[in-house]
Amino acid sequence: MIEISDVVKSYPLGEGEVVAVDHLSLTVEAGEFVAIVGRSGSGKTTLLNLLAGIDRPTSGIVRAAGADLGALSESGLAEWRGRNVGLVFQFFQLLPTLTVAENVMLPMDFAAKIPAVRRRDRALELLARVGIADQAGKLPAMLSGGQQQRAAIARALANDPPLLLADEPTGNLDSHTADAVLEVFADLNTEGRTIVVVTHERDIRSIVGREIVLADGRIITDDDVVTT
């Protein structure tokens, strides 16, 4: 599902540069649930943005969900992302003037993967899937943080992407709500979706199948998590 080979991402800084991702190679198989952890500034978000095709590497190859991202144009990348990747962010990033259901339908309009007549029903099904069917007609501001993140997960699932990428999805939630949202991800993984989550959650090892620790843009440890 993901194959990264010798990827470097650096940013200019004054006379020199910051190396955010440093000769990193990584393979993730379909169906895995992977956590990327590490201190602030270790390169987690940069790595996730490379996987999503939001950023392009300075050097190296990123393959994800069947594509060599370096070979795609900007519009090709946007189309690939719309069909293959669901993105979830710390601050939800729902459009405030659209209802929850309309937010979930929006990616369907862009990717044209789901027939138009199916879109509203699919949005309602996805909202039911994440436990907030009763919030469909509300504006995002009327929802709790946990409900907004569930809505954002439903939106990420809009086009049935094989790959879900989440950047600190529980970073803005209290611990009880965070646990419930992580359970949603665990269920989605059980159904076969590949998930990569950047997180600071302490007990993430009780949820995921694999934990990768980054420091200074490199992989320090990469462990299969053994659940008992």
Ligand SMILES: Nc1ncnc2c1ncn2[C@@H]1O[C@H](COP(=O)(O)OP(=O)(O)OP(=O)(O)O)[C@@H](O)[C@H]1O
């Ligand atoms: N657009 C940018 N321009 C310049 N430097 C950047 C940019 N984005 C990231 N960096 C630098 O790259 C390094 C890695 O940043 P990144 O955001 O990937 O870390 P992170 O592990 O996600 O941190 P956090 O946990 O605080 O979100 C940092 O030193 C950061 O300052």
